[in-house]
Amino acid sequence: MVTAVLCVLALAGCGSRVTGTAKALQITDVEHTLVTSYFTALNEAGTQGVTQQRELLADTQHPDFREGDCELPDGTIRVQPTMSTLRLDPDWTPPGQDEHPRGVVVVVAVTLTVVQDGIEIGSQIGSQHLVLLNGKTYGFAPCAT
Structure with a gap:
């Protein structure tokens, strides 16, 4: 009888289920604020001039991908995110990596x-990947194509 009880207990331990509901990872207010602040700083640097914006882009380039700098277009960029589309993308890798x-x-x-010289010369809608690492937002500088 003792053996039967031990077997039942052993089987119960192996087959037990964890209760609760699985939840997908979600963007929190912290991530939302980090991303919003990144775009605010990028656009403010653009209003200060080409040099300031390029310095900011260099400073916020992901530390593991800094050797792949590319030439930015002449002028500055203004980026308007649609924050309602912000989502995690855990499988993404930078192009060519x-x-x-x-x-x-x-x-x-x-968008x-x-x-250039205060005149909008082009606009494009697309997706932008950013990386949140150690409380800072990093990007991948845009390249002229």
Whole structure:
């Protein structure tokens, strides 16, 4: 009888289920604020001039992907994110790379406008990936195509 009780207890331990509901990872207010602050700083730097914006882009380039700098278009960029589209993108890797960047990858729809001498010369709608790492938002500088 003792053996039977031990067997039942052993089987119960192996087959027990964890109660609760699985929840998908979600964007919190912290991530939302980090992303919003990134775009605010980027656009403010653009109003200060080309040099200031390029310095900010260099400072916020993901630390693992800094050697891949590219030439920015002449002028500055203004980026308007659609924050309601902000979501996690854990499987994303930068184009041409095999490894996932360190940190939490998020993606958001943006309207990117190139401004030269105060005149909008082009606008494009797309997705922008950012990485949240150690309380800071990092990006991947846009390249002229």
